Amino acid sequence: MPHDALPPDPFAEDPEDPAKAMAEPEEDHEHPEIGDEERAELVGDLSDLAVYQALLEPGGVRGIVVDCGECEEPHFHDWALLRASLEQLLHDGRMRPHEPAYDPDPSSYVTWEYCRGYADGVTATEEAR
Numbered sequence: 616m617p618h619d620a621l622p623p624d625p626f627a628e629d630p631e632d633p634a635k636a637m638a639e640p641e642e643d644h645e646h647p648e649i650g651d652e653e654r655a656e657l658v659g660d661l662s663d664l665a666v667y668q669a670l671l672e673p674g675g676v677r678g679i680v681v682d683c684g685e686c687e688e689p690h691f692h693d694w695a696l697l698r699a700s701l702e703q704l705l706h707d708g709r710m711r712p713h714e715p716a717y718d719p720d721p722s723s724y725v726t727w728e729y730c731r732g733y734a735d736g737v738t739a740t741e742e743a744r
Contacts, residue, residue, distance in 0.1 A: 622714065649708050657705045661698065667730035668694045670737060680724040691719035 626632040649657070667679075678693040692700070693716065700710045725733075 649705070654705065657701055661701050661705070663731070663734070664694070664698055664701065666734055670734060671725065671730065675723060676725055677719075677723040679727055679730065680721065681727070689721070691716040691721070691724045 664679075672694060678691060679697055681690045681692065682688075683690050696713060700713065704710050
């Protein structure tokens with residue numbers, strides 16, 4: 616799985632990595648395999664994401680905004696970052712933390728539900744022709 620869309624770890628292989636002090640015990644690094652149903656959902660999400668990007672990016676939409684239940688703040692995900700995160704979840708069973716978008720323009724991001732509705736509208740229009 617390519618992780619090209621994710622920024623490189625600036626402390627990779629650094630014995631003085633400051634994050635080592637916050638590291639979890641080794642046994643906590645093992646993540647359970649994702650189930651068949653969750654795997655199918657992730658594959659579907661990745662497929663949907665490709666469609667949404669193809670439809671919306673030409674109009675200036677940069678990605679998807681998700682309301683975070685933990686911090687109660689919106690999280691802005693560019694298309695490539697969201698794809699890389701979903702692929703990592705699919706392959707590794709977890710997502711690596713990443714930096715939030717810097718000073719995003721909220722008008723350049725839409726919700727997953729907006730994407731779904733937009734795609735449904737395009738499909739309905741094409742079928743009506």
